[in-house]
Amino acid sequence: MQSADFLVVGAGIIGISIARELKRRHPDASVHVLEKEPACGWHASGRNSGVLHAGFYYTADSLKARFTRDGNAALRAYCEARGLPLNRCGKLVVARTAADHPQMDELLRRGAANGVTLESITEAEAQRIEPRVKTCERAIFSPNTATADPGAVLDAMREDAEREGVQFAVGTAFRRRHGSEIVTSHGSWSAGYVVNCAGLHADRIARQFGFSEHYTILPFKGLYLYSDEPAGALRTNIYPVPDLRNPFLGVHFTVTVDGHAKIGPTAIPAFWREQYAGLGGFSLRDAAEIARLQLGLLFFAGFEFRRLAVEELAKYNRGHLVSLAGRLAEGVQVENYRRWGKSGIRAQLLDMRTQKLEMDFVLEGDGRSLHVLNAVSPGWTCSIPFAKHVVDEIARLQV
Numbered sequence: 001m002q003s004a005d006f007l008v009v010g011a012g013i014i015g016i017s018i019a020r021e022l023k024r025r026h027p028d029a030s031v032h033v034l035e036k037e038p039a040c041g042w043h044a045s046g047r048n049s050g051v052l053h054a055g056f057y058y059t060a061d062s063l064k065a066r067f068t069r070d071g072n073a074a075l076r077a078y079c080e081a082r083g084l085p086l087n088r089c090g091k092l093v094v095a096r097t098a099a100d101h102p103q104m105d106e107l108l109r110r111g112a113a114n115g116v117t118l119e120s121i122t123e124a125e126a127q128r129i130e131p132r133v134k135t136c137e138r139a140i141f142s143p144n145t146a147t148a149d150p151g152a153v154l155d156a157m158r159e160d161a162e163r164e165g166v167q168f169a170v171g172t173a174f175r176r177r178h179g180s181e182i183v184t185s186h187g188s189w190s191a192g193y194v195v196n197c198a199g200l201h202a203d204r205i206a207r208q209f210g211f212s213e214h215y216t217i218l219p220f221k222g223l224y225l226y227s228d229e230p231a232g233a234l235r236t237n238i239y240p241v242p243d244l245r246n247p248f249l250g251v252h253f254t255v256t257v258d259g260h261a262k263i264g265p266t267a268i269p270a271f272w273r274e275q276y277a278g279l280g281g282f283s284l285r286d287a288a289e290i291a292r293l294q295l296g297l298l299f300f301a302g303f304e305f306r307r308l309a310v311e312e313l314a315k316y317n318r319g320h321l322v323s324l325a326g327r328l329a330e331g332v333q334v335e336n337y338r339r340w341g342k343s344g345i346r347a348q349l350l351d352m353r354t355q356k357l358e359m360d361f362v363l364e365g366d367g368r369s370l371h372v373l374n375a376v377s378p379g380w381t382c383s384i385p386f387a388k389h390v391v392d393e394i395a396r397l398q399v
Helices: 013-025 063-082 098-114 123-129 150-164 199-207 284-300 303-314 318-325 379-398
Strands: 002-009 031-035 091-094 119-122 138-142 146-148 167-170 174-178 181-184 187-196 215-222 225-227 237-240 252-255 261-264 337-340 344-351 362-365 369-374
Touching (some): 013 031, 013 150, 063 150, 063 379, 123 138, 146 150, 150 167, 187 199, 225 318, 261 318, 344 369, 369 379
Parallel strands (some): 002 187, 031 167, 187 369
Antiparallel strands (some): 119 138, 225 337, 252 261
């Protein structure tokens, strides 16, 4: 029987950030992180787009608005302090037609309410920032949007965590809760407090503690298509005006930390929770459960989910995906986009009572455990301030 004052399940960027914050506040406590994979960040954190979002898409009353704004500054500062690659390329949000202008005004209002620096600019000013950009009359420029290397950030954070006294048990999977014990693939643990940051499996672990009764994870699979053009072919990220009713931002250009461009992502429901490639990670239990959920959403959640599913499936056609990106920039040729990147899976929380996707962070817990049920995009950007919020919540629950 091993013991820990705090036992964190899951070593993505959320789990590592929470473990570091716990150790800062409780320097004499033992903080251990369990990770079922051989290394940290094998799932969402290591497959992230690398974009440090600025925080103007979200309403000011949401947790995401505050955590994205503060997280952007915190992660940029972290990369600079640790000497990690950072591309301060900014982002243009462009209009396809004048019909997009009211939604742009809403983004500007949200940015102002959230304290995010944004510039409302003309079409000519947008083309001075990015000569290839296409937009109707006007655009929004976000100077604080940047890109970083998710793998480099994860490796640095784990090094810092270990130096600070956090201990990691990789290749150790949570199996079940048995009374006061946590049973893993490598023995049992006695934990003073459990923090569940298991991403794609957070809902199932939470149910072992009596939580997530009305929630389940619905995984969405995303892919990016990489450009063969040289670094610097695009100067900045280019995004369309989004449909703010949807959890996804539409096909866009991301300029990676080394200056290359990629387009995407796709965002369709995966058939099982770890459906990254081929039949790897196949789970019959997952497939049956997700098929039932998807059918329910298709027939009972209304037209919007059906429309979204059809639109996203079409993006797996390379030519179609490139044509969508071609609405945002000049000179986008399908022959320059041949390489698909590694897929990522978004652990999207579904409220089974309302049949709606949760758009903000969701936590549940008590005096013995806390469960991060929804750390949805942009969770990577939000990770540092979100970790402080989680530890605040743990302190409140333990009183």
